[in-house]
Amino acid sequence: MSAHPRLSLNQATIKYANLTDALQTTTAAGIASIGLWREPVADVGLDAAARMVADSGLRVSSLCRGGFFTPMHGAARDAALDDNRRAIDETAALAAAGAPGSRAVLVLVAGGLPEGSRDLIGARERVRDAVGALEADAASAGVTLAIEPLHPMYAADRAVISTLGQALDIAEQFNSTAQFNSTAQFGPTVGVVVDTFHIWWDPQVLEQIARAGRTGRIASYQVCDWITPLPADVLLGRGMMGDGHIDFASITDAVVQAGYTGDVEVEIFNEQIWDAPFDQVAARVVSSFAEHVALPVT
């Protein structure tokens, strides 16, 4: 089976692969695009990583991840913003190294409540403020900051941004534009990630996707399934498409109707999948994507 031309393999799906193996696994599976993570890039160094990406001929669909803004104050806040600025530069370099159609998208995970704090509203305000502090850097680097709402079960310890509507409430406060991808389209500097695992349950999901489309705010579309029972570590509760409960067809249709034309990443955190041979995982990604995600080939 040949891979969907817009399929991207997010590197987290084959977490234990180094960058060399991740690029090789992706190309060998006939997948044209990859979503990168900062840690395996750092393992080889940014310059070497960019050369490896260029040599691979793959598109780069995003870099994971910046964010973790909520604990910030004083020097700790400055250090975290600096780290996000480095992530912005990495995103620009890697997208530039990727094949045409690559997108300089930095995925942002908001961060949870600071230790001992119960001030959810205040934490959310700090996320907005941090995005504001980074907007100009992102715009000048041609990078889109993509706020990812995470499932509400992570609200306390990982991401205080829990719904697509909430992510859009922040994104829509920022109206600068960045070069949206390497083919010189432009889009808003601040967008959102639509990830099926995190938002499939939301009664407003379809209308919020449509809203995101109206202002061109969908920076990334990521898919994986919601499986039950949840495993002991709820961070690893993601399943291959078709193994769970999500109706991908309706969400994909909304994303397509919203005008999203970028690559679609498969990003799965799952110990069993991580422990499987990389090529077998990539082959399952290709076939499950074709069978369940319902993305038109056009």
Next chain:
Amino acid sequence: MSAHPRLSLNQATIKYANLTDALQTTTAAGIASIGLWREPVADVGLDAAARMVADSGLRVSSLCRGGFFTPMHGAARDAALDDNRRAIDETAALAAAGAPGSRAVLVLVAGGLPEGSRDLIGARERVRDAVGALEADAASAGVTLAIEPLHPMYAADRAVISTLGQALDIAEQFNSTAQFNSTAQFGPTVGVVVDTFHIWWDPQVLEQIARAGRTGRIASYQVCDWITPLPADVLLGRGMMGDGHIDFASITDAVVQAGYTGDVEVEIFNEQIWDAPFDQVAARVVSSFAEHVALPVT
């Protein structure tokens, strides 16, 4: 420390207590109200349970639980509706047996996706239809049907109603009134449960509580904390107030401003708490409630 006069001990907090022990534990702790569950009531029979409740002198704040509507079709649907009608009658009988101020409130858990189905929208429509099928029975029995939104992490396998807004969207479609409590106040037959564990993360939580108040739809207010990390069984991830991340003061204030004057139930599913001596749990409930829930004594 004396118990808050509006504190109610939900029986699930001392899950392994039979009805005799649950009533005794509650009164011994100086708590004036109890939230009952159908299973321990059934263990002694409804008539005996009603006598025991009357003898205890306690108020009854609710009965858990009806619902589980989503898998219904044909005979299975009819059987489930019949079971809910029995639950309505039990609710009326137990509230009538309780001390003045008891409320005939039946808590409804929607149910998850039927086996093999990914049709979340259809499942949600069946919840609304089932509530409609029960409304007249509830109104004539003087019982309030209380739709409980459950945390989105249960959307697949337990409750397709995930937010207070969504529960209100259903409740507000029904406008009959039932005798609201044994002191002959009347309220809407269909209301909602505000449970901190399930909705604390919701960016709309305060405005949806206010909305519920405007039409008198808050049928029950339940409290427990969100603790991290979540345990292996996410059904048991509830903590004693103060042990987790929830800002009770802001939610309680919204509930009070919304005009809710009923009892406030402490309902905790937690294996360590279940394994502790009942009287120690009740004592912690009393002190943690006083320290964290911020309910005025008026």
